[in-house]
Amino acid sequence: MNGTAADDVTLPEAPELPTLYRSALTLAVQRRAGRGDVPTRLPAARHRVDRVAVDLGALTRFQQLLGSPVRDQLPSAYIHTIAFPVAMSVLARTDFPLPLLGMVHLRNEVHQVRQVGFHEKLDVVAFAENLRAHPAGMQADLVTQVDIDGEQVWTGRSVYLARGVRIGPAMGERHDEDRPPFVAPAPTGVWRLDRGVGRRYAAVSGDWNPIHLSGPTAKALGMRGAIAHGMYLAARMVDQAVPAPSGALQWRVDFAAPVLLPGTVTTSFTRVASGIDSGADSGARVDVVGWSAKRKRPHFTGSVRAG
Amino acid sequence: MADQAGASNAAPSPRTAVVIGGNRIPFARAGGAYAYSSNKDMLIAALDGLVARFGLQGERIGEVAAGAVLKHSRDFNLTREAVLGSALSAATPAYDLQQACATGLETVVGLSNKIRLGQIESGIAGGVDSASDAPIAVSEGLRRVLLDLSRARTTQQKIKALGKLRPKDLAPNAPTTGEPRTGLSMGEHQALTTAAWKISREAQDELAYLSHRNLAAAYERGFFSDLMTPYRGLTRDANLRADTSLEKLATLKPVFGKSLDTTATMTAGNSTPLTDGAAVVLLGSEEYATANNLPMLANIVDAEASAVDFVHGEEGLLMAAVHGMPRLLARNGLTFDDFDFFEIHEAFAGTVLSALAAWEDEDYCKRVLGLDGALGSIDRSKLNVNGSSLAAGHPFAATGGRIVASLAKTLSEKGGRGLISICAAGGQGVIAILEARK
Numbered sequence: 001m002n003g004t005a006a007d008d009v010t011l012p013e014a015p016e017l018p019t020l021y022r023s024a025l026t027l028a029v030q031r032r033a034g035r036g037d038v039p040t041r042l043p044a045a046r047h048r049v050d051r052v053a054v055d056l057g058a059l060t061r062f063q064q065l066l067g068s069p070v071r072d073q074l075p076s077a078y079i080h081t082i083a084f085p086v087a088m089s090v091l092a093r094t095d096f097p098l099p100l101l102g103m104v105h106l107r108n109e110v111h112q113v114r115q116v117g118f119h120e121k122l123d124v125v126a127f128a129e130n131l132r133a134h135p136a137g138m139q140a141d142l143v144t145q146v147d148i149d150g151e152q153v154w155t156g157r158s159v160y161l162a163r164g165v166r167i168g169p170a171m172g173e174r175h176d177e178d179r180p181p182f183v184a185p186a187p188t189g190v191w192r193l194d195r196g197v198g199r200r201y202a203a204v205s206g207d208w209n210p211i212h213l214s215g216p217t218a219k220a221l222g223m224r225g226a227i228a229h230g231m232y233l234a235a236r237m238v239d240q241a242v243p244a245p246s247g248a249l250q251w252r253v254d255f256a257a258p259v260l261l262p263g264t265v266t267t268s269f270t271r272v273a274s275g276i277d278s279g280a281d282s283g284a285r286v287d288v289v290g291w292s293a294k295r296k297r298p299h300f301t302g303s304v305r306a307g
Numbered sequence: 308m309a310d311q312a313g314a315s316n317a318a319p320s321p322r323t324a325v326v327i328g329g330n331r332i333p334f335a336r337a338g339g340a341y342a343y344s345s346n347k348d349m350l351i352a353a354l355d356g357l358v359a360r361f362g363l364q365g366e367r368i369g370e371v372a373a374g375a376v377l378k379h380s381r382d383f384n385l386t387r388e389a390v391l392g393s394a395l396s397a398a399t400p401a402y403d404l405q406q407a408c409a410t411g412l413e414t415v416v417g418l419s420n421k422i423r424l425g426q427i428e429s430g431i432a433g434g435v436d437s438a439s440d441a442p443i444a445v446s447e448g449l450r451r452v453l454l455d456l457s458r459a460r461t462t463q464q465k466i467k468a469l470g471k472l473r474p475k476d477l478a479p480n481a482p483t484t485g486e487p488r489t490g491l492s493m494g495e496h497q498a499l500t501t502a503a504w505k506i507s508r509e510a511q512d513e514l515a516y517l518s519h520r521n522l523a524a525a526y527e528r529g530f531f532s533d534l535m536t537p538y539r540g541l542t543r544d545a546n547l548r549a550d551t552s553l554e555k556l557a558t559l560k561p562v563f564g565k566s567l568d569t570t571a572t573m574t575a576g577n578s579t580p581l582t583d584g585a586a587v588v589l590l591g592s593e594e595y596a597t598a599n600n601l602p603m604l605a606n607i608v609d610a611e612a613s614a615v616d617f618v619h620g621e622e623g624l625l626m627a628a629v630h631g632m633p634r635l636l637a638r639n640g641l642t643f644d645d646f647d648f649f650e651i652h653e654a655f656a657g658t659v660l661s662a663l664a665a666w667e668d669e670d671y672c673k674r675v676l677g678l679d680g681a682l683g684s685i686d687r688s689k690l691n692v693n694g695s696s697l698a699a700g701h702p703f704a705a706t707g708g709r710i711v712a713s714l715a716k717t718l719s720e721k722g723g724r725g726l727i728s729i730c731a732a733g734g735q736g737v738i739a740i741l742e743a744r745k
Contacts, residue, residue, distance in 0.1 A: 067487075184568075186499065188620045189489030240488065240618065266566075267489075271619040286619055293566050 007044045008125070014049050014085045017206050020092040024100035027092070031099070039097045040167050042140060046127040047089050052082055054118045062204040066232075068239040073115045076249050077235030079122070079154045080110070081205045083144045084231075087126035087158070090142065097131065098138060098162035102221055105230045105255055106139065107159040112249040114153055116146075123147040137163045182298050185268040185289055191236065193228055195262045201232040227258040233265070233290060233300055241269055241286035241304035253302035257292065266293040312611075313638050323593050324419035325603040326741070329712020330357035331586035332538035334700035336546055337438035340539045341583040346375045346382060349538070350389040350435040353585035353708075356536030357431065358394045361589055361601060365394070369427025371401040372414040373587065375435050376703035376732075378405070379442035385435075395431075407731035408654065409612070410434045411586060411707020412739060418590050419607040428595040432711075433587030434704025440583070448476030486732065488618050493625070493732065494655065498564025498573055500623030501657030504664045508570075511577035511656035512556040515697045518653055522694025523549035530693055534712050546580055546700040563655075577656035582700030586708030588715075603744050604715035605725070610739035611635040617734040622675075625658045628728040628736030629665045633672075633682055635738055643683040647723030650710045651685075653696040654730055662728065693717065711741070718743040 031038055054074065062078050063070045074082075091100045116122070123146065130141040139161045146154035198212035210217035211227055218226045234253045242249065259265055268289045285305040291298045332352050335341040341349060350373060358364055373386040382388070386401040406413045411434035418430035445453070448471075455468040485492050491499075501511075525531060526543055535542075561571030563578065589601075596603045613631030615622035622630070636642060643666075651659045665671050666682040673680065693713050696706060707729060714725045722743045730736045 186503070186620065187491075187567075188499075188618065189486075190491055190495075192490060269619045271616070271621055 008046045008048050011047055011049045011086070011089065014052055014082070014124070015089045017085050017088060018208050020085070020088045021101065021209065024092045027094060028099050028101055039095050042097065042128045042131045043090070043093050043095045044127075045090070045093070046125050047086050048123065048125040049086050050123045051121040052124055053121055054082065056118055058204065059118055065200055065204050066235050066239050068243070072118055074118060075235060076110055076112050076154070076238050076245070076251065077231055079112070079116060079146055080108070080144070080156050080231060081207075082122060083124045083126065083146055083154075083156070084205070084207065086124045087142050087144045090126050090128050091160075096128070097167060098140060098160070098165055102163070104161040104163060105158060106161050107252070107254045108230070108234055109157045109252045110154065110250065112154045113151075114247060115245060115249075116148065116153055120148050131167070133166075133168065134161050137161055138165045138167055182291065182296060184266070184291055184293070184296065185270065187266045187293070188269050189240075189267045191265040191267060191290070193259065193261055193263050193265065195226070197232065198226050198228060198261055201229045205229065205231065207231070223258070224260060226261045228261055228263070230255050230300075233259065234302070237288050237290070237300070237302050238304050240267075241288055242306045245306050247307060249304070249306055251302065251304040253288075253300050255300050256298040257295075259290075259292075259299050264293070265290045265299055311634065322423050322425060324422040324590055324607045325593060325596055325744070326605045326607065326711060326715035327589040327591050327596055327601045327603065328357070328361060329534055329586065329588040329708060329715070330354075330360055331535055331705065331709055331712070332356070332584055333535060333541040334544045334546065334582045334584035334702055334705070334709075335439075335539075335541055336700065337581035337583060339439070339545050339583070340541045341437065342439040344437065344539060344583070345440050346378065346385060346435045346437050346585075347389050347392065349437065349583065349585040350375075350385065350433070350587075351392045352536065352538045353433065353435070353587045354389060354393040354395065354431065357587050357589055359536075360533065363395060363589075365396050367396040367398045368431055369429045370418060370421065371395070371399055371431040372404055372418050373401070373431075373433045373435065374404040374406075374410040374414065374704050375437075376405065376407055376410060377436055377438065377441045378403075405704070406612070406737065407733055407735060408652070408701070408703045408706060409729045409731035409735060409737035410704035411709070412610075412711065412727060412729050412737045413612065413707070415588055415590065415607065415707060415711050416610040416612075416737065416739060422590060422592050425592075429589070429591040431587050431589055433585065433708040434702075434706075435585035436702035436704045437583045438581035438702070444480045446476045446478055446480055448473055452476065486617075486624065489624075491624075492563075494563035494573060494578060496617065496624035497578075497655045497657050497661075498567060498571070500626060500661050501572060501655070502564060502567055502569040503623065504657075504661040506572065506657050506660045506664065508557075508572040508574075508577075510660055511572055512553055512574075514653070514656040514659060515556055515577040516551060516553050518691060518694045518697040518699075519548050519551045520694075521692055522547055522698035525693040530713075530716070534716060544699045546582065547694075547698050551576075573655060573657055577697065579654055579696045579701040582702045584700065584702035584705045586705040586712065588708050588711050602719070604719040605741045605743055608740040608742050609635060609639055610737065611638075612735065612737045614733070614735045622734070623661065624732075624734055625654055625730035625736075626661065626665065627734055628730055628738050629662050630676060631736055631738050632666065632728070633676055633678055635740065636682075639740060641724075641740070643685055643726075645724060646726045647689060647721065648692060648714060648717055648725040649685050649690045650695065650714050650725060650727045651690065652701075652706055652710065652727075652729040653691065654701065656697060658730055659690075707737075711739075714741055
């Protein structure tokens with residue numbers, strides 16, 4: 001079990017993502033050259049940054065890029081954005097067994113207890129757990145917790161895959177024919193993403209991962225071309241599914257085929273009756289699918305529930 | 308806390324609001340006869356024709372309400388400016404209203420309510436739209452730079468603001484018919500609904516054919532002679548194809564719904580084209596009409612605006628009026644059988660046919676509308692008897708005025724009761740009941 005307070009490493013401030021990407025690159029080169037041992041276990045350390053303040057101008061630019069109302073409360077995905085550098089600093093540790101660059105974001109799950117105002121100070125803790133095999137490599141969970149004045153308000157769990165990495169016994173190969181064929185639901189909308197959306201989202205989120213910035217930088221990292229940030233898709237999904245959250249919010253997104261830029265994502269938002277535990281306060285769940293109508297394959301599936 | 312006005316809580320109406328008459332200019336196809344006429348120009352043309360017809364020169368009207376869907380920010384007081392440019396008294400107040408394609412009908416509803424409450428004796432309601440003279444905005448990037456620049460005090464701040472300008476920011480933004488929340492155009496939205504209700508290409512083409520045939524017949528018998536003023540050389544709606552046929556309509560290629568799994572059925576023939584035009588309606592109290600020796604074509608009985616959630620897949624974009632209809636009918640103790648004329652705005656043939664299918668569908672009416680059974684069928688011989696938007700065209704905010712004036716005149720000639728239904732962007736709709744004078 002990872003993530004006990006005893007292992008906490010308190011950082012003075014949220015790290016800069018470009019710096020993390022550079023040190024990850026250096027580490028990758030060293031490991032490829034056979035220098036430095038590759039660890040086989042996740043580090044136990046939890047990284048924390050206390051009392052992170054929200055930059056109002058940056059929040060405004062984030063909200064405007066998503067087309068969401070410029071409110072004083074933070075979009076749920078923006079809390080992820082604020083906490084992301086702390087989480088990345090765990091992945092960039094020299095004792096982290098998987099290579100940060102080129103890792104694939106498989107899934108994101110968020111439990112938010114209440115809405116957060118821009119004036120509040122966020123205590124962010126991030127750690128990794130559940131290193132396990134995946135048919136295509138190794139996967140691990142990156143857990144991020146955000147507390148405000150001792151109250152846990154937001155928890156995110158991101159699942160990352162390191163393709164082609166093997167630690168311990170391998171899993172059986174998964175064959176594509178085992179997967180049920182994708183059946184597109186009735187569309188309710190479309191997102192037309194231009195070539196520059198990766199750079200614009202990088203500017204408002206600070207996530208300058210080269211795979212999102214341009215064709216050449218993405219190809220250098222093994223992609224077919226620049227792809228949209230998963231969290232950009234997730235942020236738009238959450239915002240559109242529940243445009244005016246007032247209390248708790250739960251959401252989950254599973255990423256499938258990356259969205260090559262420029263590209264068109266056909267979307268389906270469906271409000272479905274919530275489960276048996278739904279009280280009078282809890283809203284219905286909204287199920288979301290984003291897919292390529294041309295290639296008939298999904299980009300992501302997700303669901304959002306208020307209350 | 309659902310809003311549900313019913314017969315039991317409707318306030319007794321102390322007065323009746325009547326339709327005295329209407330006037331519009333012929334509708335032109337975008338880029339056609341009115342390519343260089345602004346919204347204000349066309350609204351003044353429609354107002355001047357109304358003034359001439361009813362002898363309102365220099366008269367102070369209680370209030371004028373109108374609007375445009377595609378409106379430049381400099382036209383913030385479009386209707387008041389049009390009044391000042393018209394032959395009406397400059398002491399006539401005016402306000403702008405915008406409810407997408409329901410704008411025109413909503414101005415009629417609002418002013419008729421003021422008349423019923425005794426706040427005004429007379430009113431002119433209407434709307435105008437130009438797809439040719441559409442406002443073009445600077446890009447979001449350039450707009451922000453210009454705003455920052457206007458706030459900059461020092462040279463350094465000005466250079467910093469200008470430094471944010473990118474070459475692509477110089478491309479202008481033209482207005483689109485896309486829904487902001489879904490990214491789909493109105494036609495693409497309707498294609499989803501048309502497919503969901505399995506409306507056939509043949510049924511859509513037939514509705515379009517009947518629209519042209521009925522509008523042409525109305526012109527032939529002079530129906531529009533006291534409802535229209537020629538403008539810029541046009542004496543008839545430029546979109547009208549009196550000689551169209553089902554065979555000709557069948558040759559047109561689909562334009563919407565081509566990426567769906569189902570066969571695309573919506574063509575330029577069974578969808579309304581972009582159009583320019585203006586329409587206004589003169590309303591008044593019975594006392595006003597009598598005192599000024601003016602005709603009374605029909606009473607405005609009741610109306611309801613409704614909306615649906617089209618963002619989360621619950622309903623089609625243009626289906627809101629379907630939801631408002633049972634509430635409006637129940638409040639007035641009426642069924643479809645109590646009506647002699649139906650004016651259902653033909654945004655697309657599929658819009659009309661989807662609404663008719665929904666009201667006839669027992670399962671849908673129970674499950675979605677919460678009724679005991681199907682709302683009912685509409686006798687097609689009573690539908691859009693003088694043609695509608697597929698033939699006349701649809702300058703968005705002008706359509707309500709066109710329909711109210713035409714229906715009121717029909718009721719004055721034939722008697723009976725009429726129902727209007729207009730769908731609008733944003734998942735909205737406005738419906739209204741008109742009644743012949745006894």
